[in-house]
Amino acid sequence: QITLKESGPAVVKPTQTLTLTCTFSGFSLSTSGVGVAWIRQPPGKALEWLAIIYWNEDRRYSPSLKSRLTITKDTSKNQVVLTMTNMDPVETATYYCAHRPAPYHFDFWSQGTLVTVSS
Amino acid sequence: QSALTQPASVSGSPGQSITISCTGTSSDIGGYNYVSWYQQHPHRVPRLLIYGVNNRPSGVSNRFSGSKSGNTASLTISGLQAEDEADYYCSSYTSSSSLIFGGGTYLTVL
Numbered sequence: 001q002i003t004l005k006e007s008g009p010a011v012v013k014p015t016q017t018l019t020l021t022c023t024f025s026g027f028s029l030s031t032s033g034v035g036v037a038w039i040r041q042p043p044g045k046a047l048e049w050l051a052i053i054y055w056n057e058d059r060r061y062s063p064s065l066k067s068r069l070t071i072t073k074d075t076s077k078n079q080v081v082l083t084m085t086n087m088d089p090v091e092t093a094t095y096y097c098a099h100r101p102a103p104y105h106f107d108f109w110s111q112g113t114l115v116t117v118s119s
Numbered sequence: 120q121s122a123l124t125q126p127a128s129v130s131g132s133p134g135q136s137i138t139i140s141c142t143g144t145s146s147d148i149g150g151y152n153y154v155s156w157y158q159q160h161p162h163r164v165p166r167l168l169i170y171g172v173n174n175r176p177s178g179v180s181n182r183f184s185g186s187k188s189g190n191t192a193s194l195t196i197s198g199l200q201a202e203d204e205a206d207y208y209c210s211s212y213t214s215s216s217s218l219i220f221g222g223g224t225y226l227t228v229l
Binding site for chain 1: 122153155157159164165166167170171176208210211212215216217218219220221222223
């Protein structure tokens with residue numbers, strides 16, 4: 001059974017860096033074709049894809065956020081970490097991590113963590 | 120990179136069929152057969168309904184079907200049920216090797 005759970009701060013101040021960790025089980029990020037992505041959703045708004053890391057270390061980022069995002073993985077710990085620099089209040093959102101079994105969809109999602117950007 | 124275009128809302132009566140459109144460009148929907156659809160009930164986690172334009176994961180009712188024509192993808196829900204009332208999001212792979220979501224469509228079952 002695949003599960004994912006994110007962890008990180010509930011509140012960050014404007015201009016600070018957000019670091020989120022996704023800890024998963026039920027699959028290996030060393031299996032060919034597999035990826036883990038981060039997706040966010042501001043309250044009452046649409047989903048927004050942020051980044052993905054693949055089994056082979058390949059990384060892809062949202063073009064509009066690329067300069068501020070870094071995604072890494074620790075296969076031995078079954079973790080994926082997303083960092084986002086220079087956070088802004090408009091980026092208050094629920095942040096999800098999700099499992100990508102094959103191109104290009106997500107079949108298992110974490111429960112989501114609300115991150116509030118406020119001073 | 121703008122979001123894919125979906126109607127803000129659609130509605131239908133129980134038992135009816137409805138279709139939700141998702142319009143992109145030749146750089147996303149029109150260029151690849153990697154369109155997915157997700158259902159999200161209020162305050163719940165998104166659930167995968169359709170992948171690869173018209174494939175259903177195991178466990179998803181065959182009342183849900185997907186299609187694509189040119190730069191527009193569609194999700195059709197037949198035999199509407201009260202439990203289908205939710206937000207629906209499309210997504211597509213893009214030519215910049217990224218993914219993009221639609222703005223979401225809220226389905227009301229009358």
